[in-house]
Amino acid sequence: MPRLLLIAAILGVAVVIYALIDCVMSRKHEVRSISKTAWFVTILVLPLIGAGMWFLFGRPRKQGPSGPRRPAPRKPTAPDDDPAFLQNLEAQRWQRAREEERRRREQEQKEREAKARETGKNPPVRDDKHDGEGDDAGPGPTGAHHP
Numbered sequence: 001m002p003r004l005l006l007i008a009a010i011l012g013v014a015v016v017i018y019a020l021i022d023c024v025m026s027r028k029h030e031v032r033s034i035s036k037t038a039w040f041v042t043i044l045v046l047p048l049i050g051a052g053m054w055f056l057f058g059r060p061r062k063q064g065p066s067g068p069r070r071p072a073p074r075k076p077t078a079p080d081d082d083p084a085f086l087q088n089l090e091a092q093r094w095q096r097a098r099e100e101e102r103r104r105r106e107q108e109q110k111e112r113e114a115k116a117r118e119t120g121k122n123p124p125v126r127d128d129k130h131d132g133e134g135d136d137a138g139p140g141p142t143g144a145h146h147p
Helices: 002-025 036-045 047-058 083-119
Strands: none
Touching: 002 036, 002 047, 036 047
């Protein structure tokens, strides 16, 4: 008789420890009935009853006869479903537009300088306060540039 009680006690402790570990390892959004923390406390306060209730009412359900109990979180299947990919794409597009705008302005500046050299004028003074537009005023009445 004492041997049987010892085996029952060892089995009871093993079930409670298994239930606690299973509760801790479960994802909180998959736990049923009450919160994960409440299940943990229930298993500790009412060891065998709490463990039994955990296995019946709290443990996440299996997905099928051969399906995994805790599936990996669903990841985007296509690149256009991934927000990080779309954000990276938008950043690249914005960077490309800035680079093209910079090249366009440099090309316009070179064309203005080349045109000024062809006509024998000094290149126009660049006013950084503006986008470079309207700087082709040329020399004033005294032959000096106006900034």
